[in-house]
Amino acid sequence: MEKEKYSEELNVAVRVVHMACSLCQKVQKGLLGKAFGDDDEVKSKDDDSLVTIADWSVQATVSWILSNTFGSEFVSIVAEEDVQTLSKPESAGLLGKVVSTVNECLAQASRYGLKGPDKILGPSEILEAISRCNSKGGPLGRHWVLDPVDGTLGFVRGGQYAVALALIDNAEVVVGVLGCPNYHMKRDRHNKQQQNHISSEVPVPSPDMLEEGCVMYSKKGTGEAWVQPTVYGDGKYEWPNFAKQVRVSPIDDPALATFCEPVERANSNHSFAAGLASSVGLRNKPLRVYSMVKYAAIAQGDAEIFMKFARAGYKEKIWDHAAGVLIVQEAGGVVTDAGGRSLDFSKGIYLESLDRGIVACSGTKLHEKLIGAVYASWESSSL
Ligand SMILES: Nc1ncnc2c1ncn2[C@@H]1O[C@H](COP(=O)(O)OS(=O)(=O)O)[C@@H](OP(=O)(O)O)[C@H]1O
Ligand SMILES: [Mg+2]
Ligand SMILES: [Mg+2]
Ligand SMILES: [Mg+2]
Structure with missing residues (x-):
C-alpha cells in the first residue's frame, strides 16, 4: 500500500474522534451528577x-464532519444508532439536548483543524446527519464504520467506553481509530518514539497528559499503531498534541499473561473463557472492562488476550470490532474468530460467519494455544 494512501481519511478520523471524546467527557460528567434513571438523557432500546x-450526538457530529469533508454523495457510513426514538414528538426535549450538544461540539471544530458549519444546525439537519449513517456496508467500495459510544453501559456507570471509527475499503479495514476518554496511555519513562503524524509540531508531553484519556489509531499495512492523549475542551491541552507508538506485550508465557473480557455475563460466556484460560495455563484473574478499550489494552501491552463468546444466535456487529481489530493487528497482535479464521468484514453490518467468538492475542504463541483449547473443549463437549 502506498504510504500516503488513506492519510487524509486517517487525519480527519483522528481529529473527529478527539472531538467526540471531548463531547462524551462533558456528557458523562453531566450524567454522573444525576441519580441513575432520574433523567431523560438515557433511554432503553427495543433490545433493552x-x-x-x-x-x-457523536453519530451526528462524525457524520456531519465526514460528509462535509469528503462530500455526502461519496460517504457511506455504517453506524449503530437510528433516529426512531429521537424523532418522536414526545422526544422533543431529548432532541433539543442532542442539537445543543452537537452544535457546541462542532463550534470547536477549528481547534482540531477541521471545518465546522457556518451557522447553527437545526433539529432536522441533526436528524438527517444521524440517519445518513444507515449504509449497510458490504463487499465493495468504501464504508466508514462507526460505534459512536461503545460500552454505553460503562459510559452511564462512569466507567470505560470508546468511540470507534474505521474505514473499510473493499472489505478490508484500512483505517482504525479508537477514542478511549477514560483510558490512559501507557506511561514509559523514555518516550523515545514520540512523533506526530497528524502535525509537524511535536510538543513535549507533560507527565499529567499521560493520566488522561487517549486516542489510538492505525493504518493497514504500516505495522504501526499510535496513541495520543485526549485534548479537552477546557483548554488544558491544545491541539496538536504528540503521538507515541504502541506495541503489544512481549509476554508469551500463559502463566504471566492477562486476559480481558466483557463485564456482563449476558455479553460473553465467562465460564467458557475461564475453562479455556485454565486449560492453557493462564493464572491471572480476568480483567473485565467495558467496550473496545479491551482492544486498546492489548494494543498497548496492558493485557495479552481478549476473548468474547457471545451467546449462540447473537451476531457480532462490525462497528464493535473493526477499529480495534486493525489497531491490535498493526501493533503486532493476532485477531481471529474462535475457529482461528480472520474476521470477515465483507458481509454488511454483521460478522456473519463468525465461529463461536473472538480471540485477540498479543502474539501467535498464545493465540495458537487458545485456539487449540477451543477445539479441544469443543471435541470433549461433543463426545
Ligand atoms: N447479547 C449480547 N451479546 C454480545 N454482545 C452484545 C450483546 N448485546 C449487545 N452486545 C454488544 O456488546 C457491546 C458491548 O460490549 P462490551 O464488551 O462492552 O460488553 S460489556 O458491557 O463489558 O459486558 C455493545 O456495544 P454498545 O451497544 O456500543 O455498547 C453491543 O453492541
Ligand atoms: Mg458497541
Ligand atoms: Mg454503541
Ligand atoms: Mg448500543
Whole structure:
C-alpha cells in the first residue's frame, strides 16, 4: 500500500474522534451528577440496551464532519444508532439536548483543524446527519464504520467506553481509530518514539497528559499503531498534541499473561473463557472492562488476550470490532474468530460467519494455544 494512501481519511478520523471524546467527557460528567434513571438523557432500546444523548450526538457530529469533508454523495457510513426514538414528538426535549450538544461540539471544530458549519444546525439537519449513517456496508467500495459510544453501559456507570471509527475499503479495514476518554496511555519513562503524524509540531508531553484519556489509531499495512492523549475542551491541552507508538506485550508465557473480557455475563460466556484460560495455563484473574478499550489494552501491552463468546444466535456487529481489530493487528497482535479464521468484514453490518467468538492475542504463541483449547473443549463437549 502506498504510504500516503488513506492519510487524509486517517487525519480527519483522528481529529473527529478527539472531538467526540471531548463531547462524551462533558456528557458523562453531566450524567454522573444525576441519580441513575432520574433523567431523560438515557433511554432503553427495543433490545433493552441503552442509548444516550452522547451516542446520538457523536453519530451526528462524525457524520456531519465526514460528509462535509469528503462530500455526502461519496460517504457511506455504517453506524449503530437510528433516529426512531429521537424523532418522536414526545422526544422533543431529548432532541433539543442532542442539537445543543452537537452544535457546541462542532463550534470547536477549528481547534482540531477541521471545518465546522457556518451557522447553527437545526433539529432536522441533526436528524438527517444521524440517519445518513444507515449504509449497510458490504463487499465493495468504501464504508466508514462507526460505534459512536461503545460500552454505553460503562459510559452511564462512569466507567470505560470508546468511540470507534474505521474505514473499510473493499472489505478490508484500512483505517482504525479508537477514542478511549477514560483510558490512559501507557506511561514509559523514555518516550523515545514520540512523533506526530497528524502535525509537524511535536510538543513535549507533560507527565499529567499521560493520566488522561487517549486516542489510538492505525493504518493497514504500516505495522504501526499510535496513541495520543485526549485534548479537552477546557483548554488544558491544545491541539496538536504528540503521538507515541504502541506495541503489544512481549509476554508469551500463559502463566504471566492477562486476559480481558466483557463485564456482563449476558455479553460473553465467562465460564467458557475461564475453562479455556485454565486449560492453557493462564493464572491471572480476568480483567473485565467495558467496550473496545479491551482492544486498546492489548494494543498497548496492558493485557495479552481478549476473548468474547457471545451467546449462540447473537451476531457480532462490525462497528464493535473493526477499529480495534486493525489497531491490535498493526501493533503486532493476532485477531481471529474462535475457529482461528480472520474476521470477515465483507458481509454488511454483521460478522456473519463468525465461529463461536473472538480471540485477540498479543502474539501467535498464545493465540495458537487458545485456539487449540477451543477445539479441544469443543471435541470433549461433543463426545
Ligand atoms: N447479547 C449480547 N451479546 C454480545 N454482545 C452484545 C450483546 N448485546 C449487545 N452486545 C454488544 O456488546 C457491546 C458491548 O460490549 P462490551 O464488551 O462492552 O460488553 S460489556 O458491557 O463489558 O459486558 C455493545 O456495544 P454498545 O451497544 O456500543 O455498547 C453491543 O453492541
Ligand atoms: Mg448500543
Ligand atoms: Mg458497541
Ligand atoms: Mg454503541
